[in-house]
Amino acid sequence: MKRNDVIKIVCISGYILFLIISFTSGFNPGKEIGYNFVSFSVDMLKILPGAFILIGLFEVWVKRETVEKHLGEGSGIRGYVWAILLAGTTVGGLYVAFPVAYALYSKGAKLSVIFTYIGASAICRVPMTIFEASFLGIKFTAIRLFVSLLLVVITSILLGDYLKKRNYKITGR
């Protein structure tokens, strides 16, 4: 772990140094990479604070029993429906879904529901779906959503079962 951290720090400092040199010497590819970095950072920093605040409130207010009942082992098919509905309201992308999924898991949601949530939040966030349909047509979006959601639920159940047998635990941060 220690050695990994050193490698990370070296890479990050090297990257920053590269950007500084690029900007002072007018190296265009380096400048373009710098602009990419800034524009994506801004996009994410707009979303992440709000998302993490909601995660914090969720941790404090939502009872473990509630999550267990609706998303846990005994939740049956309802757990998947909840996961998909919740995914529909998720903003951002996978990078927001991961911390949310972890928060759900730590409150007792089962693995297959967690993977359904992650998959669904990748493919059927409501604002994005509307956007997709307006550019590519409702038929395209409907086929894509239906087929992928079905497969997401099936593969999540299989993956959840497989990991449960192997006693897998999400470690998280």
Next chain:
Amino acid sequence: MYYLYIVAGVAVLISFIASSEKTLRAVKIAIKRFVSILPAFLIMLILVSIVLFLVPDRVISNYLGVNNKLVGVLLASFLGSIVLMPGFIAYPLCGILLKKGVPYMVLSAFATTLMMVGVLTYPIEKEYFGVRVTIIRNVISLFIALVVAVMTGIFFGEIC
């Protein structure tokens, strides 16, 4: 995106009225979680900035426009997996490609892998789920994207 802050704002307000002590604890948890995952985000952002430089939109348009549908689907899945772009950029791009005559199934493979398969989000995903599960989930997602592309092709009559 605004609705996120409307929801978060209202939630904090209600929470604060109900219990200021609990709200403070929530904020502390939020900050702690955010800070601990920040290094992984930094690495992801670095990767994104480099990959977007190497694979800009016009390169994507070029590759998706190939004549062979099968090659198109495979290229689209590959590009969708390694690139990360927000929906408000990706879908207009797909719309333009559609008008240029790119088949629906190619766009479907691109859109699905773009959203579900995250080579660039790997640094974050592995922090939460570990290396093995991250790889399994991404491989499954790639498989789903290919099946979805084939189904799209069938429904739009692009595969006879």
